[in-house]
Amino acid sequence: MPFYIVQFLTGLASAASLFLVASGLSIIFGVTRIVNFAHGAFYMLGAYVAFTLTDRFSGALGFWGGIVVAALIIAAVGVLVEMALLRRIYHSPELFQLLATFGLTLMVEDLVVLIWGPSELLGRRAPGFKGAVDFFGQNIPSYDLFLIALGPIVLGILWLLFQRTRWGVLVRAATQDRDMVAALGVNQKWLFTSVFAVGVFLAALGGALQIPRDAVHHAMDLRIIVDVFVVVVIGGLGSIIGAFVAAVLVSELNAFGILIFPKISIILVFLVMAAVLIVRPWGLFGKQEGPARRTPGLTVNPWRTLTSGEQLAATAALIIAAALPLFSGNYALTIGSEIPRWRACR
Amino acid sequence: MKLSVQDLNSHYGPAHILFDIALEVGDGEVVALLGRNGAGKSTTFRSIIGLVEQRSGRIVFEGKDVSHQPTHAIVSRGLGYVPEERRIFTELTVEENLEVGRQPRRPNAPHWTREKLFALFPNLGEMRNRPGGRMSGGEQQMLTIARTLMGNPSLVLLDEPSEGLSPKIVEQMVDAILIMKKEGVSIVVSEQNLHFAKLISDRAYIIERGRICFGGTMAELDARPDIRDAHLSL
Amino acid sequence: MSMVPTLLSVEGLSKSYGGVHAVRGVSFELKAGEILALIGPNGAGKSTCFDMLNGQKDPDSGRINLLGEDTAGRPPRAICRLGVGRTFQITATFPTMTVRENVQVALVSYRRQLFNLWSSTPRFEQGEAARLLELVGMGGYADRPCGELAYGDLKRLELAVALANQPKLLLMDEPTAGMAPRERIELMRLTARIAREQSIGVLFTEHDMDVVFEHADRILVLNRGSLIAEGSPEQVRGNPEVRAVYLGEGLVYDARHRKGLSA
Numbered sequence A: 001m002p003f004y005i006v007q008f009l010t011g012l013a014s015a016a017s018l019f020l021v022a023s024g025l026s027i028i029f030g031v032t033r034i035v036n037f038a039h040g041a042f043y044m045l046g047a048y049v050a051f052t053l054t055d056r057f058s059g060a061l062g063f064w065g066g067i068v069v070a071a072l073i074i075a076a077v078g079v080l081v082e083m084a085l086l087r088r089i090y091h092s093p094e095l096f097q098l099l100a101t102f103g104l105t106l107m108v109e110d111l112v113v114l115i116w117g118p119s120e121l122l123g124r125r126a127p128g129f130k131g132a133v134d135f136f137g138q139n140i141p142s143y144d145l146f147l148i149a150l151g152p153i154v155l156g157i158l159w160l161l162f163q164r165t166r167w168g169v170l171v172r173a174a175t176q177d178r179d180m181v182a183a184l185g186v187n188q189k190w191l192f193t194s195v196f197a198v199g200v201f202l203a204a205l206g207g208a209l210q211i212p213r214d215a216v217h218h219a220m221d222l223r224i225i226v227d228v229f230v231v232v233v234i235g236g237l238g239s240i241i242g243a244f245v246a247a248v249l250v251s252e253l254n255a256f257g258i259l260i261f262p263k264i265s266i267i268l269v270f271l272v273m274a275a276v277l278i279v280r281p282w283g284l285f286g287k288q289e290g291p292a293r294r295t296p297g298l299t300v301n302p303w304r305t306l307t308s309g310e311q312l313a314a315t316a317a318l319i320i321a322a323a324l325p326l327f328s329g330n331y332a333l334t335i336g337s338e339i340p341r342w343r344a345c346r
Numbered sequence B: 001m002k003l004s005v006q007d008l009n010s011h012y013g014p015a016h017i018l019f020d021i022a023l024e025v026g027d028g029e030v031v032a033l034l035g036r037n038g039a040g041k042s043t044t045f046r047s048i049i050g051l052v053e054q055r056s057g058r059i060v061f062e063g064k065d066v067s068h069q070p071t072h073a074i075v076s077r078g079l080g081y082v083p084e085e086r087r088i089f090t091e092l093t094v095e096e097n098l099e100v101g102r103q104p105r106r107p108n109a110p111h112w113t114r115e116k117l118f119a120l121f122p123n124l125g126e127m128r129n130r131p132g133g134r135m136s137g138g139e140q141q142m143l144t145i146a147r148t149l150m151g152n153p154s155l156v157l158l159d160e161p162s163e164g165l166s167p168k169i170v171e172q173m174v175d176a177i178l179i180m181k182k183e184g185v186s187i188v189v190s191e192q193n194l195h196f197a198k199l200i201s202d203r204a205y206i207i208e209r210g211r212i213c214f215g216g217t218m219a220e221l222d223a224r225p226d227i228r229d230a231h232l233s234l
Numbered sequence C: 001m002s003m004v005p006t007l008l009s010v011e012g013l014s015k016s017y018g019g020v021h022a023v024r025g026v027s028f029e030l031k032a033g034e035i036l037a038l039i040g041p042n043g044a045g046k047s048t049c050f051d052m053l054n055g056q057k058d059p060d061s062g063r064i065n066l067l068g069e070d071t072a073g074r075p076p077r078a079i080c081r082l083g084v085g086r087t088f089q090i091t092a093t094f095p096t097m098t099v100r101e102n103v104q105v106a107l108v109s110y111r112r113q114l115f116n117l118w119s120s121t122p123r124f125e126q127g128e129a130a131r132l133l134e135l136v137g138m139g140g141y142a143d144r145p146c147g148e149l150a151y152g153d154l155k156r157l158e159l160a161v162a163l164a165n166q167p168k169l170l171l172m173d174e175p176t177a178g179m180a181p182r183e184r185i186e187l188m189r190l191t192a193r194i195a196r197e198q199s200i201g202v203l204f205t206e207h208d209m210d211v212v213f214e215h216a217d218r219i220l221v222l223n224r225g226s227l228i229a230e231g232s233p234e235q236v237r238g239n240p241e242v243r244a245v246y247l248g249e250g251l252v253y254d255a256r257h258r259k260g261l262s263a
Helices: A002-032 A039-056 A059-089 A094-116 A142-164 A166-176 A178-183 A188-208 A220-235 A240-260 A262-279 A308-322 A330-341 B041-048 B071-075 B094-101 B114-120 B137-149 B167-183 B194-200 B218-222 B225-231 C046-053 C076-081 C099-110 C126-135 C151-163 C181-198 C209-215 C233-237 C240-247
Strands: A132-135 A138-141 B003-012 B015-025 B030-034 B055-061 B079-082 B155-159 B186-191 B203-208 B211-217 C006-017 C020-031 C035-039 C061-066 C084-087 C169-172 C201-205 C218-223 C226-231
Touching (some): A002 A039, A002 A138, A002 A166, A002 A220, A002 A240, A039 A059, A039 A094, A039 A188, A059 A094, A138 A142, A142 A166, A166 A188, A178 A188, B015 B030, B015 B186, B030 B194, B041 B186, B079 B137, B114 B137, B137 B155, B167 C240, B203 B218, B211 B225, C006 C201, C020 C201, C020 C226, C035 C209, C084 C151, C099 C151, C126 C151, C169 C181, C218 C233, C226 C233
Parallel strands (some): B155 B186, C035 C218, C084 C169
Antiparallel strands (some): C006 C061
16 A cells, blocks of 8 residues: 555656646647647756756755756746747747747757767756655655645646736736737737746746656657646646646556556556547636637738848858858768758658 | 827728728817728727738827837827727636736826726626626626726727617716716727717717718717718618 | 417526526516517626527526427427527628528528438529518629628528528517617518518517617516516606616617606
8 A cells, every 4th residue: 555655646746847847838828829849848958957057056055046047047048939939920820830849849959969968867866855755664755745745836826926916917818818918008029928938937947856856868858748748638728727637647647557557558648638538628627719819900921021131141041051061070060961851750 | 189090091801991091089089980880990990009910001199100019009108999899808807807907107198096997887896806707798898998998098999889788888888988088088989879979979980881981070960961871870 | 469379488487507597587478470579787687588498508497388389498409490580699691602592591401401412502492582582672682692791781681591491489689789770770670570471479689779669569678687577668668677777867769769768
């Protein structure tokens, strides 16, 4: 029996990070209607930057400060990405949005390999949570208990943020009717940017908090993004409570599936997801998507055409890339030829 | 001059909807925009605050040309908009709906607070924490006006405020609009109900198939039954 | 009067949502050829009443007797087959089809010819479609695409579509919403004429008192889910409770219909 309880607690601890990442994805989708495939990349970047920071700065402050600062740095990167990339594609068809964020993911993966190398990195243990707690003869890492407590705390903070602040009210209003929010004098651009920053912060924090538990590696983005999508689909896109409940559900399925149905443990969460979708097509806590309220007259324009300055810059970049074989080394050449191909075949 | 619109042309995709619309609103004036369903009343309002992308012409608000500004910038200059479909945030409570509309106070416009608005629309004061989705049509109409007033506008575009409301609520709307006017808010109100328009307006424009075909005082309109018959079927 | 058959009789109809009584204990009768208006404040329960009558919602309790059959809780399709036509607050027509085709579609579904692939659609019931369009004064518009129609004409077409299944009872939910005042009067005048000629009972909701006082034989007033008054336009107009909750001072409708209000 104690073994199962420990297994249950381990599941709960994994749920914390999953919840952070999934709630970020859910918040971003709710307002911007963008399914941010690059969300896993921000999670991975959070882990790598936190690894570097906690490695460089010692002590408890160095560790916890490093975790938070890493998440903040990545949130700032998220702001840049939102302003440079996403602002152009909010009105584009979903496929373009998915392609753009997927491309971003691949580029981030290559960048990560370039900066931190291809091998796994083992992070520091968390100061103050290095030991384990004895539970009827079974050991539970105390860091797991910390994560178990953290999940509901973050949920509570997010709830307060959305229910008790003006920003939260604006975000909830924009989730329902963006154009009306603009027609009441709110600058949506910055609202969207701030929402994206919060979402990315949560993803990066989720990644950073994983380093005492798991090795940091350059495929962790794709590993988490699948679970995250399952979580938001089960919980209901746009629902934070739903993300929390579904994160616990998915983590426990992963924890127990391997014990109870070892042969189908990999597809177990998908079976549950399918079952949920049959009973509640909008997820456990999701609401039926109302007809998107769009003002007639605002047309969908897939891509804004580049200004003449931007055309020049793009041409220059192309020429530099084409001239790469003339002056660069082998490695840069390989990466350089990989990036434009976006390795879509993988 | 509060608002002046010149040569306003608007398109929805290939369809040309508005043709050379010109209208003016003076300080503290209530102006009615009359016309049948589909004549272009709502499109005119949406074009003025920039919710229609394909538009051309000059829109001057309080002496500033706002034709090329985005919606939120126009609105936060003090040009409020109340849409016909009300567009209440159904998940948000009455107070939260008002919060979305809140803007800093403006020197040249009356200042509205929650309490002042609850005095204007007493029904709303009794349901501060009710979600917008669980309100009746009349209550939603009051909320959508109150929400726009939270932005302390000096001019409000009111799109068909009496549509689908019970006679008693329409009378409350008349009272509310007259109070807004007394406070110093300029108002453009689009209407099909001439009884209602007469009770509140100083002047009227008639719009037909996207063109302004009459402009004058309510007395002038009264003296021209031929125009009323031809364009309004009132 | 006693010879006129009762089309619809409703007894003790009730419905609540999550503890809120939307409709409670509503009873009334409607005779053939009678035009009955259901009025009341926004949110009084008019739409819920309509939804129960046409089968969109099941009543919690109460009986609905339509043409001698108990229809409470039956699905909309079954009720439609019994001879109930309806029009909607928001017009429901196919914009890319012509006016005639819209009526033909309604006839196809009424005659259950949906799967008869061999009959030629353009010819299907052309005579009947023309008759219906003539009836609502749209004979000249038969070949126009629906999307080009003015709003008032669209509403008349909708009436023709509702008449396609030869209803005994017509349910009209805010039939004149969004129309100019004169178009409203004209639409209801047309409806009243057809109803009297063909002995169709009409139940409609409406906020335009000019329309209601002009055309309703009898008026039901609903407030907070219960009937608070019932009677002729004069009786309802003179009822102080109705004035207090709904009619107001009569400022926003025609002077002719203000009689008895200003007292």
